[in-house]
Amino acid sequence: DAKTTQPNSMESNEEEPVHLPCNHSTISGTDYIHWYRQLPSQGPEYVIHGLTSNVNNRMASLAIAEDRKSSTLILHRATLRDAAVYYCILTHNAGNMLTFGGGTRLMVKP
């Protein structure tokens, strides 16, 4: 199974953009790139996903490299509420099972 690599932690200032990187050099052509986040004491929350093209939604943007070996989750203006662990996950198999790695802990400073 293709694996993802993320930094353990990142810091950001409130109201500034945040770019969270994810490497997935062994991604296959049918793998989707999903991002979830988990706020303290809560269940994971879906953020965004994509296959090949960049994607935007109300929460974030997903920028996918042309060779698909890396992607970046972009939070346009970080708020204190965005402090969470962000997981980059590849999905491809029937049953849509998610395999969570360690994720990136994002800290947002006021």
Add this chain to the structure above:
Amino acid sequence: DAGITQSPRHKVTETGTPVTLRCHQTENHRYMYWYRQDPGHGLRLIHYSYGVKDTDKGEVSDGYSVSRSKTEDFLLTLESATSSQTSVYFCAISESEGAGYEQYFGPGTRLTVT
């Protein structure tokens, strides 16, 4: 927010006792999942269901059984709880099995086995 509830939200039980956790959804989604989350392991899939009475094992299914008699309910049973099953349990739902479909998670159940 997706309509997913879990009950109970917190439970303390003794080793050897049976425990059933319930996940209830109001979204009419076909797929339902049970995960557990432990420090240092992230979330791991226990069992999942792809329809009423249709279930399959996940990564860490030993010691757990599941049942789904209605679309909206997915039950996770620990037949004889052990201390290693102390964890936070999350239920999730998905509209479809396709890799391009997202999952929505419940608030979790914190289970402590003493």
